Amino acid sequence: xxxxxxxxxxxxxxxxxxxxxxxxxxxxxxxxxxxxxxxxxxxxxxxxxxxxxxxxxxxxxxxxxxxxxxxxxxxxxxxxxxxxxxxxxxxxxxxxxxxxxxxxxxxxxxxxxxxxxxxxxxxxxxxxxxxxxxxxxxxxxxxxxxxxxxxxxxxxxxxxxxxxxxxx
Numbered sequence: 001x002x003x004x005x006x007x008x009x010x011x012x013x014x015x016x017x018x019x020x021x022x023x024x025x026x027x028x029x030x031x032x033x034x035x036x037x038x039x040x041x042x043x044x045x046x047x048x049x050x051x052x053x054x055x056x057x058x059x060x061x062x063x064x065x066x067x068x069x070x071x072x073x074x075x076x077x078x079x080x081x082x083x084x085x086x087x088x089x090x091x092x093x094x095x096x097x098x099x100x101x102x103x104x105x106x107x108x109x110x111x112x113x114x115x116x117x118x119x120x121x122x123x124x125x126x127x128x129x130x131x132x133x134x135x136x137x138x139x140x141x142x143x144x145x146x147x148x149x150x151x152x153x154x155x156x157x158x159x160x161x162x163x164x165x166x167x168x
Contacts, residue, residue, distance in 0.1 A: 035164060077143075078124075080139075125144055133165060
């Protein structure tokens with residue numbers, strides 16, 4: 001399963017209509033509460049070797065939410081966190097062995113998989129790190145201008161382990 005930000009957002013939106021394993025949270029899920037914007041900006045500067053001004057966009061939901069940090073200067077960068085505190089792991093490719101285009105990642109949550117898509121027919125390329133911790137699922141997704149280099153999965157995993165997995 002290749003993760004795509006639009007498909008993940010749809011999946012997280014649909015999670016609101018699927019019976020959950022536990023009772024829904026009393027307040028909407030705000031993924032932006034899980035991450036410090038300064039940490040995201042610092043990571044982006046380290047990953048892309050340029051300081052970037054990132055605009056933040058929050059999309060809380062009843063069972064899942066997302067938080068995006070985007071810029072188009074100097075290149076398109078979109079760093080999005082999708083978070084569902086109680087989810088069906090197989091909806092996110094975490095309930096079964098990963099297909100050949102996904103790589104297991106250790107040291108982040110109970111289970112994590114990484115994938116990337118650089119189809120040259122598209123303007124942008126994507127890379128995703130999906131993390132399972134208990135019943136919670138978090139996906140760190142980067143959508144980048146084709147001209148930018150991918151961020152190494154080890155760097156994404158380190159960022160996720162330090163900045164995100166501890167809050168799941």
